[in-house]
Amino acid sequence: MAMQTPAPCDYSRATSVDDAIGQLQALGGNARILAGGHSLIPMMKLRLSNPGHLIDINPLEPELNYIRQQGNEIRIGAMTRHRDLLESDLLARTFPNIFAEAEAVLADPVVRNRGTIGGSLCQSDPAEDLSGVVVALKAIAVVRGPDGEREIGMEEFHIGPYMTAVQSTEMLTEVRFPIVANHGSAHEKVERRAGDFAIVAASAALGIQGGIIKSAGVACSAVGPTTMHIGRAEEALVGQAPSEQLFAQAGEMAKEDCEPSNDGRGPADYKRHVAGVLTTRALSRAAATALRR
């Protein structure tokens, strides 16, 4: 077996977020931020990513690993590990149960010990579970660069497979999630084996008040060049009373609007079918959770 080794590169550790940004600036676009490493290092081994320099931000974990409520938002630091998201009581209380459901099927416990939310989102793998969750929850990415901070909605953040709106002198520092009253959410996934990337996954979030859907978020993973935001389904849901018929219609829209391709995980028409089924199931369970609150 051929040994897989990253191409030669330099390495340094960041002492603060500002220091990391200063290093990115000094290195002029030739550097990548290294967090958990569980996406970037495999990409480097395959030589799909060949940064000349790695800036290790693991020393910033005390500063960037947090999950806290601030006003009407949940704020998650970029170095928060998958395991922390899975085990967070605050997330389980605020967003039942989308984080727990997605994180339980994301890779495996050992990988979840290291991988971070910032790394996952910056990897921008269209088949990644957490990317669907952040789209369904209408999260905002906070990116810091030499000129200060800017906020980016998830649709502008993921611009293509393995491509984000984060510029070469910027780093993702935080992800903000608006808190929705009477929220219920769910994540559904079909994969080939435990811990694998999805064949298809669907993430759904609903806010239901007085028997009417007030807010909706629907996203599908692994069925397009980036995480697919099913905006048409969201529009059809808001203002309606939750029903199985309505969720079946939303599933049909996901089926129609996703853009799967044929690959080793299955033919496109199969994935399209699964996207519809999983969207309906996720919405149905999200509604049941919201109505119990």
Place this chain on the structure above:
Amino acid sequence: MLVSMSINGQTYSHDVEPRLLLVHYIREYAELHGTHWGCDTSNCGICVVLMDGEPLKSCTTLAAMAEGHEITTVEGLAKPDGTLDPIQMGFHEMHGLQCGFCTPGMMVTGRWLINKHPNPTQMTEHEIREAISGGLCRCTGYNNIIKSIRWAAAYEANAAGRR
């Protein structure tokens, strides 16, 4: 670059390339060959070691990232006098290995599961399967691996009861 870390209580320090992976540092610089190097893609879990008590895949970690940390490999499980750790006894008693290739990763992961579980003798089969789901046994001997981890948990509880 100079990298220093503790492996099984001993300090190691070497000048290495930044791109060197931790698994190769452990095997080739520290010359501890118990940690196996398997799929190289973070899928198979054979290379799992503990860093500050938490398991990680050493094929997907740079040696530089372990700077200043405490690594425990399979060689660090047994006592210095050679007495096996209960997890090792369990794999022996319950025939938890066939070819032995995945065994170091499975034992280190099993050790972590028992350490972190609030009540190890009450671990469900699902909990054990979930914990080792990041490891592949090419012999497909999972049932005996699960029995081995359970045996170790029971042995430790009994030993604690005897004290």
